[in-house]
Amino acid sequence: MSNSSFPAWLAAQAAQREERGLTRRLTESDRGEPLLDLAGNDYLGLARDARVVAGAIAAAQVYGAGATASRLVSGTLSIHTELEHAMAAFTGFASALAFSTGYHANLSIVQALADRDTLVVSDAHIHPSMIDACRLARADVTVTPHNDVAAVERALAGRTQRRALVLIETIYSVLGDAARVTALADLCAACDAVLVADEAHALGVAGPGGRGMLAAHGLTGRPDVIATATLSKSFGAQGGLVLGVPAVREHLVNRARPFIYDTGLAPAAAGAALAALRVIEVTPELACRVRANAAILAGACGIDAPAGAVLSVPMPGPREALASVATAAEQGLRIGCFRPPSTPDGISRLRLTAHADHTSEEIALAAKILRRIAPGVGQ
């Protein structure tokens, strides 16, 4: 390709996206009039909690602004160990490993466990980080229809590979529905497969005191059940986790390239996450509150109550979804939308999130606005 054709190629790509209503744009959410946030993933309202912010500041003061090296060089700090022990104890897993993001946690676990002699069975609605992880692992992948346990069973029964991994989210990020975790864990145990369950949208929200879906179903003690999680949603911070038996942690430290070749989690993020954990531990009602708010919001909108904090409203197309987001913003409400290619089934959706710190007045106002702008809502 000649240099002169490169700008033309970029312009053609941009024009194609624009024509289909699929252009992605970055907007600064801290500018302009403050909006009622039903778009972000700060489910428990902890990102701006004074105790959590103080945890970040204190950690930066003690450990510095960055971890300064990868974990295996000199970037493992005592605050990482403290965070890992505390998160394992909270969720009921035997051990944890912290990553710089949830994305890295997902890349790492699949890349480290899957090889060319592994079948990866992946739910159709799995997060893109897991999809990228499969590509990185170069494993054989079978994509099964969403939440279809029988399809997973068929895929595992027909496998020719020596080992198998099953990838799910415990609460799905786009649809907001829950996986059938017990059935899938039992199936994996029966088929000599490992279940890798992404708790990104369940940790802090689902299970007793926010301990997650796997804890809720008594699955955290099984050696063939592994969880991944992010600290960037309910915990209001940044970072990722893999939770499992110590042998899994040790394997990751030795084999997971996105862990080995990445600088350790920033101390401020670790400090914030630890502070958020302390808040969650002493305020178990936060998880109940966010679920109650989600149920009220869903009820007011005329859709089914979600498994966690995420509500999903199908829209006729991407332009309608964008128009609803803009109208909501004009009326004081920030909502999100997912458009292809970010939706696994190609359907554009409004994505709303409930937060534990929303008042009943705020939720009622949100429902009133949504009834006006979203076709199908409130029917």
Ligand SMILES: Cc1ncc(COP(=O)(O)O)c(C=O)c1O
């Ligand atoms: C289901 C799921 N897994 C993983 C991630 C990645 O987490 P992080 O933002 O910490 O990289 C996300 C975040 O968007 C997610 O929704």
